[in-house]
Amino acid sequence: MQNAQGSMVDLHSTIHLDREACLRIERAQHREWFEVDGLGGFASSTVHLCPTRRYHGLLTGYLPSGGKRHMFLARLEEELIVEGRAFPISTCRYPGTYHPEGWTAIESFELDPHPCWTYRVGLATLRREILVPRGHKAVLIRWTLGGERTGINLRVRPLFAVRGLDELQHENVDLNTRAQRTGSGVDYQAYGGLPTTHLVWSLEKPAYAADPLWYRQVEYTCDIARGYGGHEDQFAPGRFDLSLEPGMSVTLAASFDAPIEDPAQLFEHEVSRRRTARTSGLLGLLEEAGEKFMYKDSAGRPGILAGFPWFEEWGRDTFIALPGLTLSRGDLDGCKAVLAGALPFLRGGLLPNIYGPDVASSHYGSADAALWFSRAARLYIKAGGDTHFIRAELQPALVSIAEAYLEGSDLGLRVDSEGLLFAGSEGLNATWMDAQYGGEPVTPRAGAPVELNALWYALLGTLEELHEGTAMRSEACAWRRQADKTSEAFLQRFWLPKEGYLADVWDGECSDSTLRPNQIVAAALDLSPLSMGKRTDVVAAVKSVLLTPKGLRTLDPRDERYIGRYQGDARSRDLAYHQGTVWPWLLGMFTEASLRVLPMNSVHVRSLTETLGGFEAHLSEYGLGSIAEVFDGDPPHRPAGCPAQAWSVAEVLRSLVLLKEHGPCEF
DSSP states (O other), rough: OOOOEEEOOOTTTTTTEEHHHHHHHHHTTEEEEEEEEESSSSSEEEEEEOOOOOTTBOEEEOOOOOEEEEEEEEEEEEEEETTTTEEEEOOEEEETTEEEGGGGGGEEESSSSEEEEEEEEEEEEEEEEEEEESSSSSSEEEEEEEESOSSSSEEEEEEEEEEEETSOOOOOOOSSOOEEETTEEEOOOSSSOOEEEEEEEESSOOOOEHHHHHHHEEEOHHHHTSOOOOOOEEEEEEEEEEOOOOEEEEEEEESSOOOOHHHHHHHHHHHHHHHHHHHHHHHHHHHHHHHHHEEOOTTHHHEEEOEEEEEOBBHHHHHHHHHHHHHTTTOHHHHHHHHHHGGGGOOBBBBBBBBOOOSSBBBBSSHHHHHHHHHHHHHHHHTTTTTTHIIIHHHHHHHHHHHHHOOOOOOOOOOOSSSOBBBBBBBBBOOOOOOTTTTSSSSSOOOOOOHHHHHHHHHHHHHHHHHHSSHHHHHHHHHHHHHHHHHHHHHHEEETTTTTEEEEEEEOOOEEEEOGEEEEEEEESSHHHHHOHHHHHHHHHHHHTTTTTTTTOOOTTTTTOOOOOOOHHHHHHHHTTTOOOTTTHHHHHHHHHHHHHTTTTTHHHHHHHHHHHHHHTTTTTTTTSSSOOOOSSSTTOOOESSSSEEHHHHHHHHHHHHHHHOOOOOO
């Protein structure tokens, strides 16, 4: 399918941008690609390989000792030398200008399945491919010369920005300016105490000239637009010159763990691995996108990264995304591994909002991460998970979570006398709507939030089921009594008869009747206090006001607090984050709720099928091959935020699978 901008997504999992699309430089600069290593590192840039964020770079990753991610190899400056004349094929932004302007030579860009560029210089063509091999802290770049022109040289100058991923590098006297020659490249250690970057070519003894240069004031336009510093100095220790003949390929490996012994062989191996695993259609594209978020930390623990390029492992995001990224693909083992990996981090009924290498370094600021864990565990159980694991590990963990809430825990978590779960306090918002400005929540939700109580009721029902048919029959009855108590209070405190939907928060004295999407969780869960009629009413209310082609709005547009554009500096974005901005992940809950109450042949469900199918075009407009974190609340619902978000991909993928299970759908 091709749009007016010259971009195309076909049903064989290929994203293609033609020359016309590539020449629209301002538009192309907002199309970003991501290659990941499955260890938390990645390569990322724009269609032109022109960095627009500090996060854009070719070699990033966690240090061997753990800790925060670092950037190493930022980019390459490349030129084709034809009869002594240099033709640039790289692009960079500096204040007021682009230099060099290699983007003018691009013929096409493809994501098939890794980023591939074709350039034309006179009668010669050059194909560049970038690939990150899974399980290696490395990046591979391959160039292939086409056409019949001989006597062409490729000049490559590696540029380094060696610093924390969130930081910026500036010219300084502490940086080492010299690289050490090796048999097939160079080793470069910018600073003592940080790893050495190994540059290894697929040919012996490539010509290398030491030519230390600082490239000053590289400009990151997206960072500037987001209100952050956007200028950096990058350093090049020297350059390589390679002679190319028609049909010849050369491959460069950059790594900071161990040198890559055979870059060409590793490149072919990784391409073969990916093509073997591919499936077609929108589902295939989303499955490929979903795999990128699955990773293992430095200790080998499986987890999920919340988004690229800046988010790390977040508990809430992990357990919302987990069913879609694993169970929707039939991967019970993957789901089990992530659930099991979380158990050592369980503390006082809480799981981390932000994971560190261990419990002590993790941040426990989320009241609902453990509840979303419980929901993921329930879906794993229903999918036919490992019975021994369920009984020996999951069941005790779920009991400990519920008991901690009943006893009272951190973050204001407590169950009141009516059976409702309260969380947060004045100035502390521990739900997913957690944006703050001036130290205060933008969307205050202290009290009993509706989605936390829907998840709490489902956890109680799950515990009853797990204890049924065992020697612990009395425990099953106790959990049932608690669930009944919670159900009665839930309907009394949240249901708004006049409005026909659920309140967003009960604070102990009054209900917040603001129409928000959080109530859709109660309509979606299989264990819910809601009758079928009330589920139907919730779906209708959410659909009539909050549903958009890209997800659910976080606030009724008729509300005076509504902000329809997510843009600007951190303050502006925080104020809009949950005050109208659209979130795709909520479509998963909306789809599930809709399928519970509406016949498959209903107009609404057919419309939902069209909405989900519409994400195919989105895969070529922002984070290529992925789904954005958020969209504007106002039409045309411009994508924004993190370009590739785990729970966005996961819940759209899960929605598609749910629709296919309920009837004939082509995705």
